[in-house]
Amino acid sequence: MAGWTDLGNIWNTFKELDIRPLAEEAERPLVLAFVGAASVGKSTLIAALRHDKRAREKIIAPTIEADLDAATRVGDADLIVLVLDATRGDFSTEARLFAEWSGAGRRVVVFYNKMDAAQDANAIGATLTPWSGARVALGSALDHDSLTSSLVPRVMDALKDRRLALARHFPIFRLAIARELINDTSSANASYALGTGFAEIVPALNVPFNVADMIVLTKNQALMAYKLGLALGLPTRWQAHVAELGGVVGAGFLWRQIARQIVGLIPVWGIVPKVAVAYAGTYAVGEAILYWYQTGHKISGRGMRELYADALARGKQIAQEIVTRAPKPALPQVTLPSLPRPALPRLPKPRAKSVCARCGKKNPRDAKFCAYCAMELR
Ligand SMILES: Nc1nc2c(ncn2[C@@H]2O[C@H](COP(=O)(O)OP(=O)(O)OP(=O)(O)O)[C@@H](O)[C@H]2O)c(=O)[nH]1
Ligand SMILES: [Mg+2]
Numbered sequence: 067m068a069g070w071t072d073l074g075n076i077w078n079t080f081k082e083l084d085i086r087p088l089a090e091e092a093e094r095p096l097v098l099a100f101v102g103a104a105s106v107g108k109s110t111l112i113a114a115l116r117h118d119k120r121a122r123e124k125i126i127a128p129t130i131e132a133d134l135d136a137a138t139r140v141g142d143a144d145l146i147v148l149v150l151d152a153t154r155g156d157f158s159t160e161a162r163l164f165a166e167w168s169g170a171g172r173r174v175v176v177f178y179n180k181m182d183a184a185q186d187a188n189a190i191g192a193t194l195t196p197w198s199g200a201r202v203a204l205g206s207a208l209d210h211d212s213l214t215s216s217l218v219p220r221v222m223d224a225l226k227d228r229r230l231a232l233a234r235h236f237p238i239f240r241l242a243i244a245r246e247l248i249n250d251t252s253s254a255n256a257s258y259a260l261g262t263g264f265a266e267i268v269p270a271l272n273v274p275f276n277v278a279d280m281i282v283l284t285k286n287q288a289l290m291a292y293k294l295g296l297a298l299g300l301p302t303r304w305q306a307h308v309a310e311l312g313g314v315v316g317a318g319f320l321w322r323q324i325a326r327q328i329v330g331l332i333p334v335w336g337i338v339p340k341v342a343v344a345y346a347g348t349y350a351v352g353e354a355i356l357y358w359y360q361t362g363h364k365i366s367g368r369g370m371r372e373l374y375a376d377a378l379a380r381g382k383q384i385a386q387e388i389v390t391r392a393p394k395p396a397l398p399q400v401t402l403p404s405l406p407r408p409a410l411p412r413l414p415k416p417r418a419k420s421v422c423a424r425c426g427k428k429n430p431r432d433a434k435f436c437a438y439c440a441m442e443l444r
Pocket of ligand 1: 209
Protein backbone atom coordinates (compact mmCIF):
# COMPACT_ATOMS: atom_id res chain seq x y z
CA MET A 67 0.00 0.00 0.00
CA ALA A 68 1.44 3.34 -1.02
CA GLY A 69 1.94 5.84 1.77
CA TRP A 70 1.13 9.52 1.59
CA THR A 71 4.64 10.36 0.62
CA ASP A 72 4.29 8.16 -2.45
CA LEU A 73 1.11 9.74 -3.69
CA GLY A 74 1.75 11.28 -7.03
CA ASN A 75 4.89 9.30 -7.65
CA ILE A 76 4.18 7.73 -10.97
CA TRP A 77 7.07 5.30 -10.78
CA ASN A 78 5.87 3.63 -7.62
CA THR A 79 2.48 3.19 -9.23
CA PHE A 80 3.87 0.73 -11.77
CA LYS A 81 3.90 -2.13 -9.35
CA GLU A 82 0.11 -1.99 -9.27
CA LEU A 83 -0.55 -1.77 -12.98
CA ASP A 84 -1.08 -4.52 -15.50
CA ILE A 85 0.97 -3.21 -18.37
CA ARG A 86 1.33 -6.45 -20.31
CA PRO A 87 -1.54 -5.77 -22.72
CA LEU A 88 0.07 -2.46 -23.66
CA ALA A 89 3.46 -4.06 -24.24
CA GLU A 90 1.87 -6.83 -26.30
CA GLU A 91 -0.02 -4.37 -28.43
CA ALA A 92 3.10 -2.25 -29.03
CA GLU A 93 5.11 -5.32 -30.02
CA ARG A 94 2.46 -6.96 -32.17
CA PRO A 95 3.75 -6.95 -35.77
CA LEU A 96 2.60 -4.10 -37.97
CA VAL A 97 3.49 -4.23 -41.64
CA LEU A 98 3.35 -1.32 -44.07
CA ALA A 99 3.42 -2.06 -47.80
CA PHE A 100 4.62 0.51 -50.34
CA VAL A 101 3.42 -0.12 -53.87
CA GLY A 102 4.22 1.99 -56.91
CA ALA A 103 5.71 2.22 -60.38
CA ALA A 104 9.47 1.94 -60.93
CA SER A 105 11.53 4.81 -59.46
CA VAL A 106 8.51 6.47 -57.91
CA GLY A 107 10.37 6.84 -54.61
CA LYS A 108 9.33 3.77 -52.60
CA SER A 109 12.78 2.99 -51.19
CA THR A 110 13.39 6.64 -50.37
CA LEU A 111 10.10 6.78 -48.52
CA ILE A 112 10.81 3.59 -46.57
CA ALA A 113 14.18 5.01 -45.53
CA ALA A 114 12.48 8.24 -44.40
CA LEU A 115 10.33 6.28 -41.93
CA ARG A 116 13.38 6.05 -39.69
CA HIS A 117 13.54 9.80 -39.34
CA ASP A 118 13.56 10.86 -35.65
CA LYS A 119 14.93 7.58 -34.33
CA ARG A 120 17.28 7.78 -31.38
CA ALA A 121 21.01 7.74 -31.99
CA ARG A 122 22.30 4.15 -32.13
CA GLU A 123 18.80 2.73 -31.94
CA LYS A 124 18.34 -0.35 -34.08
CA ILE A 125 15.02 -0.22 -35.86
CA ILE A 126 13.43 -3.19 -37.51
CA ALA A 127 10.65 -1.63 -39.51
CA PRO A 128 8.59 -4.33 -41.19
CA THR A 129 7.94 -3.04 -44.70
CA ILE A 130 7.13 -4.50 -48.10
CA GLU A 131 8.19 -2.74 -51.29
CA ALA A 132 6.45 -3.81 -54.49
CA ASP A 133 6.24 -2.66 -58.08
CA LEU A 134 2.84 -2.34 -59.68
CA ASP A 135 3.14 -5.66 -61.48
CA ALA A 136 4.04 -7.40 -58.21
CA ALA A 137 1.25 -5.83 -56.18
CA THR A 138 0.09 -9.18 -54.80
CA ARG A 139 3.19 -9.09 -52.64
CA VAL A 140 1.31 -6.79 -50.23
CA GLY A 141 -0.04 -10.00 -48.71
CA ASP A 142 -1.96 -9.14 -45.57
CA ALA A 143 -0.02 -5.97 -44.76
CA ASP A 144 -1.84 -3.78 -42.23
CA LEU A 145 -1.71 -0.74 -44.50
CA ILE A 146 -0.95 -0.21 -48.18
CA VAL A 147 0.65 3.07 -49.22
CA LEU A 148 0.07 3.52 -52.93
CA VAL A 149 2.92 5.75 -54.10
CA LEU A 150 2.42 7.94 -57.18
CA ASP A 151 4.91 10.14 -59.00
CA ALA A 152 3.34 13.60 -59.04
CA THR A 153 5.37 14.52 -62.13
CA ARG A 154 3.56 11.88 -64.19
CA GLY A 155 -0.08 11.75 -65.25
CA ASP A 156 -1.39 8.30 -66.08
CA PHE A 157 -2.37 6.34 -63.02
CA SER A 158 -4.73 3.81 -64.59
CA THR A 159 -2.92 0.75 -63.22
CA GLU A 160 -2.80 2.33 -59.77
CA ALA A 161 -6.52 3.18 -60.01
CA ARG A 162 -7.36 -0.45 -60.82
CA LEU A 163 -5.32 -1.73 -57.88
CA PHE A 164 -6.86 0.86 -55.59
CA ALA A 165 -10.37 -0.21 -56.57
CA GLU A 166 -9.48 -3.85 -55.90
CA TRP A 167 -8.05 -3.11 -52.48
CA SER A 168 -10.93 -0.84 -51.51
CA GLY A 169 -13.40 -3.53 -52.57
CA ALA A 170 -11.56 -6.01 -50.36
CA GLY A 171 -11.77 -3.63 -47.39
CA ARG A 172 -8.03 -3.00 -47.27
CA ARG A 173 -6.67 0.11 -45.60
CA VAL A 174 -4.97 2.29 -48.22
CA VAL A 175 -3.32 5.71 -48.20
CA VAL A 176 -2.52 7.31 -51.57
CA PHE A 177 0.68 9.33 -51.60
CA TYR A 178 1.67 11.70 -54.39
CA ASN A 179 5.47 11.78 -54.11
CA LYS A 180 7.93 14.20 -55.77
CA MET A 181 5.68 17.21 -55.24
CA ASP A 182 8.87 19.29 -55.10
CA ALA A 183 9.40 18.52 -58.80
CA ALA A 184 5.77 18.75 -59.90
CA GLN A 185 5.11 21.73 -62.17
CA ASP A 186 1.38 21.82 -62.55
CA ALA A 187 -0.98 21.63 -59.61
CA ASN A 188 -4.03 21.64 -61.92
CA ALA A 189 -2.78 18.53 -63.68
CA ILE A 190 -2.57 16.77 -60.29
CA GLY A 191 -6.06 17.93 -59.40
CA ALA A 192 -7.33 16.24 -62.55
CA THR A 193 -5.93 12.86 -61.44
CA LEU A 194 -7.66 12.76 -58.05
CA THR A 195 -10.98 11.23 -59.12
CA PRO A 196 -10.13 7.51 -58.67
CA TRP A 197 -9.28 8.07 -54.98
CA SER A 198 -12.43 9.91 -54.00
CA GLY A 199 -13.25 9.24 -50.37
CA ALA A 200 -9.74 7.89 -49.71
CA ARG A 201 -6.93 9.30 -47.63
CA VAL A 202 -4.69 11.21 -50.03
CA ALA A 203 -1.40 12.88 -49.08
CA LEU A 204 0.92 15.05 -51.19
CA GLY A 205 4.59 15.58 -50.40
CA SER A 206 8.15 14.55 -51.03
CA ALA A 207 10.03 11.58 -49.62
CA LEU A 208 13.12 13.80 -49.60
CA ASP A 209 11.50 16.41 -47.35
CA HIS A 210 10.63 15.26 -43.81
CA ASP A 211 8.53 18.31 -43.05
CA SER A 212 6.28 17.57 -45.98
CA LEU A 213 5.91 13.97 -44.78
CA THR A 214 5.16 15.10 -41.24
CA SER A 215 2.40 17.39 -42.37
CA SER A 216 0.82 15.20 -45.03
CA LEU A 217 1.57 11.49 -44.96
CA VAL A 218 2.07 11.07 -41.21
CA PRO A 219 -1.40 12.25 -40.07
CA ARG A 220 -3.18 10.21 -42.77
CA VAL A 221 -1.35 7.01 -41.92
CA MET A 222 -2.01 7.65 -38.22
CA ASP A 223 -5.67 8.11 -38.98
CA ALA A 224 -5.79 4.87 -41.01
CA LEU A 225 -4.09 2.97 -38.18
CA LYS A 226 -5.74 4.66 -35.19
CA ASP A 227 -6.05 1.37 -33.35
CA ARG A 228 -2.33 0.57 -33.78
CA ARG A 229 -0.78 3.84 -32.60
CA LEU A 230 1.74 2.35 -30.18
CA ALA A 231 3.05 -0.22 -32.66
CA LEU A 232 3.19 2.37 -35.43
CA ALA A 233 5.31 4.78 -33.39
CA ARG A 234 7.47 2.03 -31.96
CA HIS A 235 8.42 0.54 -35.33
CA PHE A 236 8.38 3.63 -37.54
CA PRO A 237 10.10 6.56 -35.81
CA ILE A 238 8.77 9.24 -38.17
CA PHE A 239 5.42 8.86 -36.38
CA ARG A 240 6.78 9.12 -32.87
CA LEU A 241 6.48 12.80 -32.09
CA ALA A 242 3.00 13.12 -33.54
CA ILE A 243 1.75 10.01 -31.75
CA ALA A 244 3.45 11.01 -28.49
CA ARG A 245 1.70 14.40 -28.63
CA GLU A 246 -1.61 12.68 -29.24
CA LEU A 247 -1.06 10.41 -26.24
CA ILE A 248 -0.16 13.39 -24.06
CA ASN A 249 -3.17 15.40 -25.17
CA ASP A 250 -5.55 12.46 -24.77
CA THR A 251 -4.34 11.61 -21.27
CA SER A 252 -4.24 15.23 -20.12
CA SER A 253 -7.80 15.74 -21.33
CA ALA A 254 -8.94 12.47 -19.76
CA ASN A 255 -7.44 13.55 -16.44
CA ALA A 256 -9.06 16.97 -16.73
CA SER A 257 -12.46 15.38 -17.39
CA TYR A 258 -11.94 13.03 -14.48
CA ALA A 259 -11.12 15.93 -12.17
CA LEU A 260 -14.25 17.71 -13.33
CA GLY A 261 -16.34 14.62 -12.66
CA THR A 262 -15.18 14.25 -9.09
CA GLY A 263 -16.69 17.51 -8.00
CA PHE A 264 -15.52 20.41 -5.93
CA ALA A 265 -11.91 20.99 -5.14
CA GLU A 266 -10.57 19.71 -1.88
CA ILE A 267 -7.07 20.33 -0.74
CA VAL A 268 -4.87 17.51 0.46
CA PRO A 269 -3.24 19.26 3.39
CA ALA A 270 0.36 18.07 3.44
CA LEU A 271 0.72 17.88 -0.31
CA ASN A 272 -1.11 21.12 -0.93
CA VAL A 273 -2.72 19.84 -4.10
CA PRO A 274 -6.39 20.32 -4.86
CA PHE A 275 -7.27 16.64 -5.02
CA ASN A 276 -8.42 14.10 -2.53
CA VAL A 277 -6.61 10.81 -2.11
CA ALA A 278 -8.81 8.89 -4.54
CA ASP A 279 -8.27 11.59 -7.17
CA MET A 280 -4.54 11.46 -6.72
CA ILE A 281 -4.46 7.71 -7.16
CA VAL A 282 -6.52 7.72 -10.34
CA LEU A 283 -4.75 10.71 -11.89
CA THR A 284 -1.35 9.30 -11.07
CA LYS A 285 -2.23 5.91 -12.51
CA ASN A 286 -3.28 7.55 -15.73
CA GLN A 287 0.00 9.47 -15.76
CA ALA A 288 2.00 6.32 -15.15
CA LEU A 289 0.22 4.55 -17.99
CA MET A 290 0.88 7.52 -20.22
CA ALA A 291 4.58 7.52 -19.32
CA TYR A 292 4.75 3.82 -20.09
CA LYS A 293 2.92 4.20 -23.40
CA LEU A 294 5.21 7.07 -24.32
CA GLY A 295 8.23 4.91 -23.56
CA LEU A 296 6.79 2.15 -25.75
CA ALA A 297 5.98 4.58 -28.55
CA LEU A 298 9.48 6.05 -28.33
CA GLY A 299 11.11 2.64 -28.64
CA LEU A 300 12.18 1.83 -25.05
CA PRO A 301 12.33 -1.83 -23.96
CA THR A 302 9.02 -3.16 -22.69
CA ARG A 303 10.13 -3.80 -19.08
CA TRP A 304 8.83 -0.96 -16.95
CA GLN A 305 12.06 -0.93 -14.96
CA ALA A 306 13.78 0.18 -18.15
CA HIS A 307 11.37 3.10 -18.39
CA VAL A 308 12.11 4.08 -14.82
CA ALA A 309 15.82 3.93 -15.62
CA GLU A 310 15.48 6.19 -18.65
CA LEU A 311 12.66 8.45 -17.57
CA GLY A 312 12.73 8.31 -13.76
CA GLY A 313 14.97 11.30 -13.36
CA VAL A 314 13.36 13.08 -16.28
CA VAL A 315 10.01 13.61 -14.65
CA GLY A 316 11.18 13.74 -11.06
CA ALA A 317 9.81 11.62 -8.28
CA GLY A 318 6.24 12.73 -8.10
CA PHE A 319 6.40 16.37 -7.15
CA LEU A 320 4.85 17.57 -10.34
CA TRP A 321 1.33 17.81 -8.97
CA ARG A 322 2.57 19.83 -6.08
CA GLN A 323 4.67 22.17 -8.14
CA ILE A 324 1.90 22.79 -10.62
CA ALA A 325 -0.66 23.13 -7.87
CA ARG A 326 1.42 25.56 -5.86
CA GLN A 327 1.11 28.15 -8.58
CA ILE A 328 -2.63 27.98 -8.71
CA VAL A 329 -4.03 26.59 -5.53
CA GLY A 330 -4.62 29.93 -3.86
CA LEU A 331 -7.14 30.74 -6.55
CA ILE A 332 -9.55 27.94 -5.76
CA PRO A 333 -12.07 29.91 -3.71
CA VAL A 334 -12.22 32.51 -6.45
CA TRP A 335 -12.50 30.21 -9.43
CA GLY A 336 -14.30 27.20 -8.08
CA ILE A 337 -13.64 24.04 -10.01
CA VAL A 338 -11.47 25.43 -12.80
CA PRO A 339 -8.10 25.29 -11.03
CA LYS A 340 -8.56 21.67 -10.06
CA VAL A 341 -9.31 20.71 -13.64
CA ALA A 342 -6.44 22.89 -14.86
CA VAL A 343 -3.99 21.24 -12.46
CA ALA A 344 -5.15 17.77 -13.52
CA TYR A 345 -4.53 18.72 -17.12
CA ALA A 346 -1.27 20.59 -16.58
CA GLY A 347 0.35 18.03 -14.28
CA THR A 348 -0.13 15.33 -16.88
CA TYR A 349 0.84 17.52 -19.79
CA ALA A 350 4.09 18.59 -18.08
CA VAL A 351 5.09 14.97 -17.40
CA GLY A 352 4.49 14.08 -21.05
CA GLU A 353 6.36 17.06 -22.39
CA ALA A 354 9.34 16.42 -20.09
CA ILE A 355 9.55 12.90 -21.53
CA LEU A 356 9.36 14.23 -25.07
CA TYR A 357 12.09 16.75 -24.32
CA TRP A 358 14.31 13.91 -23.15
CA TYR A 359 13.55 11.98 -26.32
CA GLN A 360 14.35 14.87 -28.61
CA THR A 361 17.49 16.08 -26.86
CA GLY A 362 18.75 13.08 -24.89
CA HIS A 363 18.83 15.28 -21.77
CA LYS A 364 16.78 15.82 -18.70
CA ILE A 365 15.05 19.17 -18.88
CA SER A 366 16.78 21.90 -16.82
CA GLY A 367 15.21 23.51 -13.77
CA ARG A 368 14.52 26.64 -15.76
CA GLY A 369 13.17 24.63 -18.65
CA MET A 370 10.88 22.81 -16.25
CA ARG A 371 9.54 26.08 -14.87
CA GLU A 372 8.81 27.26 -18.39
CA LEU A 373 7.15 23.95 -19.08
CA TYR A 374 4.94 24.34 -15.99
CA ALA A 375 3.97 27.83 -17.05
CA ASP A 376 3.09 26.61 -20.52
CA ALA A 377 1.27 23.56 -19.17
CA LEU A 378 -0.70 25.68 -16.76
CA ALA A 379 -1.69 28.20 -19.43
CA ARG A 380 -2.98 25.34 -21.58
CA GLY A 381 -4.56 23.71 -18.55
CA LYS A 382 -6.50 26.85 -17.64
CA GLN A 383 -7.73 27.31 -21.16
CA ILE A 384 -8.79 23.69 -21.55
CA ALA A 385 -10.34 23.66 -18.10
CA GLN A 386 -12.44 26.72 -18.96
CA GLU A 387 -13.55 25.02 -22.16
CA ILE A 388 -14.55 21.72 -20.62
CA VAL A 389 -16.14 23.32 -17.59
CA THR A 390 -18.27 25.49 -19.88
CA ARG A 391 -19.22 22.50 -22.03
CA ALA A 392 -20.00 20.15 -19.16
CA PRO A 393 -23.56 19.87 -17.87
CA LYS A 394 -23.73 21.89 -14.68
CA PRO A 395 -23.69 19.66 -11.62
CA ALA A 396 -25.55 20.84 -8.58
CA LEU A 397 -22.56 22.16 -6.71
CA PRO A 398 -22.94 23.25 -3.12
CA GLN A 399 -23.56 26.98 -2.87
CA VAL A 400 -20.75 27.51 -0.42
CA THR A 401 -17.23 28.57 -0.98
CA LEU A 402 -14.44 26.35 0.11
CA PRO A 403 -13.16 28.01 3.28
CA SER A 404 -16.52 27.52 4.97
CA LEU A 405 -16.64 23.79 4.14
CA PRO A 406 -15.83 21.43 6.95
CA ARG A 407 -12.51 19.71 6.49
CA PRO A 408 -13.05 16.35 4.83
CA ALA A 409 -12.35 13.43 7.12
CA LEU A 410 -9.01 12.40 5.70
CA PRO A 411 -6.78 9.83 7.31
CA ARG A 412 -4.13 11.33 9.54
CA LEU A 413 -0.80 11.66 7.88
CA PRO A 414 1.73 9.19 9.12
CA LYS A 415 5.07 10.61 10.11
CA PRO A 416 7.49 10.71 7.21
CA ARG A 417 9.07 7.32 7.04
CA ALA A 418 12.73 6.48 6.87
CA LYS A 419 13.91 6.45 3.29
CA SER A 420 15.87 3.72 1.65
CA VAL A 421 19.02 4.97 0.04
CA CYS A 422 19.95 3.57 -3.36
CA ALA A 423 23.25 1.70 -3.32
CA ARG A 424 24.01 2.74 -6.87
CA CYS A 425 23.12 6.42 -7.11
CA GLY A 426 22.78 7.36 -3.45
CA LYS A 427 19.34 8.96 -3.92
CA LYS A 428 16.64 8.55 -1.30
CA ASN A 429 13.49 6.57 -2.05
CA PRO A 430 10.37 5.85 -0.02
CA ARG A 431 10.93 2.97 2.39
CA ASP A 432 8.58 0.55 0.67
CA ALA A 433 9.94 1.25 -2.84
CA LYS A 434 11.36 -1.83 -4.50
CA PHE A 435 13.24 -0.03 -7.24
CA CYS A 436 15.09 3.27 -7.21
CA ALA A 437 12.99 5.94 -8.90
CA TYR A 438 16.14 7.57 -10.24
CA CYS A 439 18.20 4.70 -11.60
CA ALA A 440 15.91 1.63 -11.32
CA MET A 441 18.41 -0.23 -9.14
CA GLU A 442 16.73 -2.81 -6.97
CA LEU A 443 16.51 -1.54 -3.39
CA ARG A 444 17.18 -3.78 -0.42
N1 LIG B 1 12.74 15.19 -56.66
C1 LIG B 1 12.44 14.11 -55.95
N2 LIG B 1 13.11 12.97 -56.14
C2 LIG B 1 12.78 11.89 -55.41
C3 LIG B 1 11.78 11.95 -54.42
N3 LIG B 1 11.67 10.74 -53.86
C4 LIG B 1 12.59 9.95 -54.47
N4 LIG B 1 13.25 10.64 -55.41
C5 LIG B 1 14.31 10.16 -56.29
O1 LIG B 1 13.76 9.23 -57.20
C6 LIG B 1 14.73 8.23 -57.50
C7 LIG B 1 14.14 6.85 -57.29
O2 LIG B 1 13.90 6.69 -55.90
P1 LIG B 1 13.72 5.29 -55.21
O3 LIG B 1 13.40 5.54 -53.79
O4 LIG B 1 14.86 4.43 -55.52
O5 LIG B 1 12.44 4.78 -55.98
P2 LIG B 1 11.87 3.29 -55.97
O6 LIG B 1 10.40 3.46 -56.17
O7 LIG B 1 12.30 2.58 -54.76
O8 LIG B 1 12.55 2.70 -57.25
P3 LIG B 1 12.62 1.17 -57.67
O9 LIG B 1 12.68 0.33 -56.43
O10 LIG B 1 13.82 1.08 -58.50
O11 LIG B 1 11.37 0.92 -58.45
C8 LIG B 1 15.94 8.51 -56.63
O12 LIG B 1 16.89 9.22 -57.41
C9 LIG B 1 15.37 9.39 -55.54
O13 LIG B 1 16.33 10.28 -55.01
C10 LIG B 1 11.09 13.19 -54.23
O14 LIG B 1 10.19 13.35 -53.41
N5 LIG B 1 11.46 14.23 -55.02
MG1 LIG C 1 13.28 0.71 -54.54
